Amino acid sequence: MTNTSLPIVLIVGTNRPSSMxxxxxxxxxxxxxxxGQPSIILDLINLPHDFTVSALYENTGKxxxxxxxxxxxxxxxxxxxxxxxxNGSYPGVLKAFIDGLPYPNSFNNKKAxxxxxxxxxxxxxxxxxxxxxxxxYLGMNTLALRVxxxxxxxxxxxxxxxxxxxxxxxxxxxxxxxxx
Amino acid sequence: MTNTSLPIVLIVGTNRPSSMxxxxxxxxxxxxxxxGQPSIILDLINLPHDFTVSALYENTGKxxxxxxxxxxxxxxxxxxxxxxxxNGSYPGVLKAFIDGLPYPNSFNNKKAxxxxxxxxxxxxxxxxxxxxxxxxYLGMNTLALRVxxxxxxxxxxxxxxxxxxxxxxxxxxxxxxxxx
Amino acid sequence: MTNTSLPIVLIVGTNRPSSMxxxxxxxxxxxxxxxGQPSIILDLINLPHDFTVSALYENTGKxxxxxxxxxxxxxxxxxxxxxxxxNGSYPGVLKAFIDGLPYPNSFNNKKAxxxxxxxxxxxxxxxxxxxxxxxxYLGMNTLALRVxxxxxxxxxxxxxxxxxxxxxxxxxxxxxxxxx
Amino acid sequence: MTNTSLPIVLIVGTNRPSSMxxxxxxxxxxxxxxxGQPSIILDLINLPHDFTVSALYENTGKxxxxxxxxxxxxxxxxxxxxxxxxNGSYPGVLKAFIDGLPYPNSFNNKKAxxxxxxxxxxxxxxxxxxxxxxxxYLGMNTLALRVxxxxxxxxxxxxxxxxxxxxxxxxxxxxxxxxx
Numbered sequence: 001m002t003n004t005s006l007p008i009v010l011i012v013g014t015n016r017p018s019s020m021x022x023x024x025x026x027x028x029x030x031x032x033x034x035x036g037q038p039s040i041i042l043d044l045i046n047l048p049h050d051f052t053v054s055a056l057y058e059n060t061g062k063x064x065x066x067x068x069x070x071x072x073x074x075x076x077x078x079x080x081x082x083x084x085x086x087n088g089s090y091p092g093v094l095k096a097f098i099d100g101l102p103y104p105n106s107f108n109n110k111k112a113x114x115x116x117x118x119x120x121x122x123x124x125x126x127x128x129x130x131x132x133x134x135x136x137y138l139g140m141n142t143l144a145l146r147v148x149x150x151x152x153x154x155x156x157x158x159x160x161x162x163x164x165x166x167x168x169x170x171x172x173x174x175x176x177x178x179x180x
Numbered sequence: 181m182t183n184t185s186l187p188i189v190l191i192v193g194t195n196r197p198s199s200m201x202x203x204x205x206x207x208x209x210x211x212x213x214x215x216g217q218p219s220i221i222l223d224l225i226n227l228p229h230d231f232t233v234s235a236l237y238e239n240t241g242k243x244x245x246x247x248x249x250x251x252x253x254x255x256x257x258x259x260x261x262x263x264x265x266x267n268g269s270y271p272g273v274l275k276a277f278i279d280g281l282p283y284p285n286s287f288n289n290k291k292a293x294x295x296x297x298x299x300x301x302x303x304x305x306x307x308x309x310x311x312x313x314x315x316x317y318l319g320m321n322t323l324a325l326r327v328x329x330x331x332x333x334x335x336x337x338x339x340x341x342x343x344x345x346x347x348x349x350x351x352x353x354x355x356x357x358x359x360x
Numbered sequence: 361m362t363n364t365s366l367p368i369v370l371i372v373g374t375n376r377p378s379s380m381x382x383x384x385x386x387x388x389x390x391x392x393x394x395x396g397q398p399s400i401i402l403d404l405i406n407l408p409h410d411f412t413v414s415a416l417y418e419n420t421g422k423x424x425x426x427x428x429x430x431x432x433x434x435x436x437x438x439x440x441x442x443x444x445x446x447n448g449s450y451p452g453v454l455k456a457f458i459d460g461l462p463y464p465n466s467f468n469n470k471k472a473x474x475x476x477x478x479x480x481x482x483x484x485x486x487x488x489x490x491x492x493x494x495x496x497y498l499g500m501n502t503l504a505l506r507v508x509x510x511x512x513x514x515x516x517x518x519x520x521x522x523x524x525x526x527x528x529x530x531x532x533x534x535x536x537x538x539x540x
Numbered sequence: 541m542t543n544t545s546l547p548i549v550l551i552v553g554t555n556r557p558s559s560m561x562x563x564x565x566x567x568x569x570x571x572x573x574x575x576g577q578p579s580i581i582l583d584l585i586n587l588p589h590d591f592t593v594s595a596l597y598e599n600t601g602k603x604x605x606x607x608x609x610x611x612x613x614x615x616x617x618x619x620x621x622x623x624x625x626x627n628g629s630y631p632g633v634l635k636a637f638i639d640g641l642p643y644p645n646s647f648n649n650k651k652a653x654x655x656x657x658x659x660x661x662x663x664x665x666x667x668x669x670x671x672x673x674x675x676x677y678l679g680m681n682t683l684a685l686r687v688x689x690x691x692x693x694x695x696x697x698x699x700x701x702x703x704x705x706x707x708x709x710x711x712x713x714x715x716x717x718x719x720x
Contacts, residue, residue, distance in 0.1 A: 016237050050229040052273050057196045088317025089310060092279045093232050096272025105267075121690055125665050126317075129493050130269060130310045136492065136504045137268025137306075141540075144496045150661055180501075301510060305485050309673050316672065316684045321720075324676045330481055360681075376597045410589040412633050417556045447645075448677025449670060452636025453592050459626045459633070486677075490629060490670045497628025497666075 008032060008177065009076045012043040013083040013094040019045070020152055021082040024117060027161055028080055031174050039080075042072050044093055055100040066100060073106035078177060079140075080113045083131060085124035090131050098134065107140035113177045115147045115170070123148025143180060145173050188212060188357065189256045192223040193263040193274040199225070200332055201262040204297060207341055208260055211354050219260075222252050224273055235280040246280060253286035258357060259320075260293045263311060265304035270311050278314065287320035293357045295327045295350070303328025323360060325353050368392060368537065369436045372403040373443040373454040379405070380512055381442040384477060387521055388440055391534050399440075402432050404453055415460040426460060433466035438537060439500075440473045443491060445484035450491050458494065467500035473537045475507045475530070483508025503540060505533050548572060548717065549616045552583040553623040553634040559585070560692055561622040564657060567701055568620055571714045579620075582612050584633055595640040606640060613646035618717060619680075620653045623671060625664035630671050638674065647680035653717045655687045655710070663688025683720060685713050 010025045010032075025041050032039045048054060048065045055066035073079075083090050101107075112135055116124025128146045135142050147169045149155065155163035161170070190205045190212075205221050212219045228234060228245045235246035253259075263270050281287075292315055296304025308326045315322050327349045329335065335343035341350070370385045370392075385401050392399045408414060408425045415426035433439075443450050461467075472495055476484025488506045495502050507529045509515065515523035521530070550565045550572075565581050572579045588594060588605045595606035613619075623630050641647075652675055656664025668686045675682050687709045689695065695703035701710070 015232060047232070049233040052195060052227070052232060052276070053229040056273075086279045087275070087285075088314045089275065092272045092274065092276025093236075094272065095267070095269065096232070096276055099266045099272045121661050122663070122665055122688075123661075125662055126313050126669060129489075129496075129666060129669070130313070132492060132496065133306050133310070133489050134268045136489075136506055139504050141501070141504045144499050144501045146496055148662075301481050302483070302485055302508075303481075305482055306489060309486060309489070309669075309676075312672060312676065313669050316669075316686055319684050321681065321684045324679050324681045326676055328482075375592060407592070409593040412555060412587070412592060412636070413589040416633075446639045447635070448674045449635065452632045452634065452639045453596075454632065455627070455629065456592070456632025456636055459631060465627075486673050490673070493666050493670070494628045 006076045006078070007038040007040050008078045008080060009072055010039055010041045010080045010082065012041065012045070013081055014091045015044040015047055015093045017045060019084065020117060020156065021084050023156065024115065024149065025082045028082065028115070028170060028174070031170055035174060035178060037178060040072060042069060044097055047093070047097060051100060052096050056096070060100060060102050070101060070106065073101070077110045078112070078180070079110065080115060080177065081131065082115045082117070083124055083127055085116060085118040085120070085122070085127045088126055090127040095134070105138050107135060107138040110140045111177065111180045112140050112142045113173050114142055115149065115173070117149040117152040119151065119153055121150050123150035141180070143173060143176050145176060147173050186256045186258070187218040187220050188258045188260060189252055190219055190221045190260045190262065192221065192225070193261055194266070194271045195224040195227055195273045197225060199264065200297060200336065201264050203336065204295065204329065205262045208262065208295070208350060208354070211350055215354060215358060217358060220252060222249060224277055227273070227277060231280060232276050236276070240280060240282050250281060250286065253281070257290045258292070258360070259290065260295060260357065261311065262295050262297070263304055263307050265296060265298040265300070265302070265307045268306055270307040275314070285318050287315060287318040290320050291357065291360045292320050292322045293353050294322055295329065295353070297329040297332040299331065299333055301330050303330035321360070323353060323356050325356055327353050366436045366438070367398040367400050368438045368440060369432055370399055370401045370440045370442065372401065372405070373441055374446070374451045375404040375407055375453045377405060379444070380477060380516065381444050383516065384475065384509065385442045388442065388475070388530060388534070391530055395534060395538060397538060400432060402429060404457055407453070407457060411460060412456050416456070420460065420462050430461060430466065433461070437470045438472070438540070439470065440475060440537065441491065442475045442477070443484055443487050445476060445478040445480070445482070445487045448486055450487040455494070465498050467495060467498040470500050471537065471540045472500050473503045473533050475509065475533070477509040477512040479511065479513055481510050483510035501540070503533060503536050505536055507533050546616045546618070547578040547580050548618045548620060549612055550579055550581045550620045550622065552581065552585070553621055554626070554631045555584040555587055555633045557585060559624070560657060560696065561624050563696065564655065564689065565622045568622065568655070568710060568714070571710055575714060575718060577718060580612060582609060584637055587633070587637060591640060592636050596636070600640060600642050610641060610646065613641070617650045618652070618720070619650065620655060620717065621671065622655050622657070623664055623667050625656060625658040625660070625662070625667045628666055630667040635674070645678050647675060647678040650680050651717065651720045652680050653683045653713050655689065655713070657689040657692040659691065659693055661690050663690035681720070683713060683716050685716060687713050
């Protein structure tokens with residue numbers, strides 16, 4: 001049984017400044033709040049600039065800023081990943097962040113919901129498939145319902161998602177995550 | 181028709197120091213040399229330490245060290261990617277490098293051969309499938325023959341690949357790339 | 361909360377006569393029995409020979425033998441799929457069986473464990489990734505732990521799995537499915 | 541060097557009667573004709589109704605109708621696959637057809653272009669990714685350019701594709717296939 005008293009961690013899957021993914025994470029957080037569920041946003045923009053060197057391989061565990069972000073993962077057992085499509089897959093930065101996590105990893109036996117977004121018509125479909133393979137490898141169960149927010153710029157007005165179907169899918173996924 | 185006078189660029193798909201991937205790239209280069217084919221190795225260890233910030237998004241094109249690596253891509257039309265399996269997929273650093281390349285991208289209408297390596301028994305099978313999706317998105321044709329070097333530590337003696345099948349597959353792929 | 365009084369349905373993912381997949385399903389069933397969990401085996405060898413015509417498209421729902429198999433799916437909320445690797449993916453017959461199921465589909469909001477087997481060294485890794493995408497589309501949650509039985513002919517003596525790691529992984533997955 | 545005097549085989553990737561895929565194959569054939577390229581359409585509707593039993597496993601090679609279709613594959617070295625999205629992947633029937641082909645397979649060292657179609661907004665993106673993995677396994681090179689015809693019912697008037705971008709992508713892919 002999931003310990004539902006822990007906050008859910010929403011991961012902004014890019015380090016792009018002022019990313020659309022961060023805005024969607026903010027929207028998702030409001031949905032969780034309305035369901036009485038505490039949550040924390042972990043935005044990859046806070047990664048140390050040199051983390052691909054200072055926090056990987058023989059430096060695993062040695063970068064305190066990176067360790068601070070990582071410790072957020074260890075305080076929870078449920079995640080929402082907000083994943084923009086970059087070059088037909090997930091952002092390299094998101095995967096490099098995962099590659100810097102030590103074993104036994106921070107995701108094993110935990111649970112995740114996946115949200116994809118794209119400017120094009122496909123909603124990061126392939127990116128979420130790839131990421132699901134990574135999480136399977138890491139032992140994290142993911143919800144079957146992958147929310148795909150295609151053509152996101154047409155469906156977000158700066159503060160709110162304007163597409164009713166998108167809102168409905170996020171609400172449904174959030175509810176599923178609470179009882180997953 | 182491929183311009184075969186250009187060197188092939190071998191990309192070491194990780195920035196790990198003294199990586200097995202770099203050693204395999206060295207082996208592959210010798211194979212190409214024996215076929216009379218010039219080549220260049222681009223090892224991602226040479227990426228600027230802060231490239232995920234200084235060479236992406238609004239900084240695309242502004243990091244001179246990154247631009248120097250990128251310019252190697254523009255001098256060729258054929259690539260070999262040496263890809264270790266990290267967490268069930270390709271290394272995040274490899275994808276972040278690709279994410280830093282400007283449009284029109286350096287891979288469009290070019291050709292690639294994919295080599296995967298892993299300590300486990302699967303030879304980065306899934307990593308190469310994911311990477312193939314990325315290259316399809318970028319318009320780069322990839323050879324059907326994906327070379328999968330499973331349990332690579334058992335089959336490399338520090339200087340040479342010791343598994344005859346692995347040697348045969350690399351030789352076959354190299355020949356296919358020359359006539360692709 | 362999963363209704364654990366229902367039997368688990370083990371699906372033999374091929375219609376090959378005397379398949380290795382059927383033998384593995386038999387082994388898996390014994391594991392479930394030892395855990396006190398009732399189960400049923402649905403072997404695709406029982407599909408009507410002409411089901412790709414008589415049970416699909418405008419004939420959906422019209423083939424009584426097919427409907428009989430389908431009704432087994434509706435009596436449960438948890439599945440184990442035993443999936444051999446055919447031509448680098450799942451068997452076409454397994455997917456054609458799924459393509460014959462009517463909407464709302466028999467898998468929505470249910471749970472599945474995936475087992476792959478292959479003669480080669482890869483254990484149907486790619487096949488399970490593809491199948492996971494199908495189940496995500498259909499709304500069925502799958503366990504992150506995908507059991508991959510590579511080189512299965514070397515690790516099955518006709519009656520029993522002889523590889524201790526394979527036995528351990530199956531036992532672990534079965535336990536996870538019971539509490540999923 | 542490709543023998544360009546051979547016809548291209550267009551494969552309708554479903555056995556659905558009067559399929560949209562068959563219509564798109566007809567359109568694609570007209571494009572090839574306009575480029576002076578002969579072609580043949582192989583529609584899976586012509587598969588024997590019981591082929592999943594009478595042409596697979598111990599019956600491989602024994603069904604004359606199936607063998608007749610198969611012989612078309614052996615007369616060419618280039619293919620176009622027209623692939624509808626069924627349940628988030630390629631049709632099971634298409635894969636079962638492939639599963640019935642003998643070794644050495646009819647696709648090794650040949651070339652293919654992939655076209656996906658769907659009623660939804662995604663254009664069979666995932667289906668084409670999965671199919672590309674199958675063809676990689678079988679040794680068939682596929683063009684990077686995967687044509688994705690999303691919401692096809694809105695963009696086909698019964699006789700012609702009405703979406704200019706779709707027409708342009710098909711024309712581009714056809715030209716690429718001729719020089720692949």
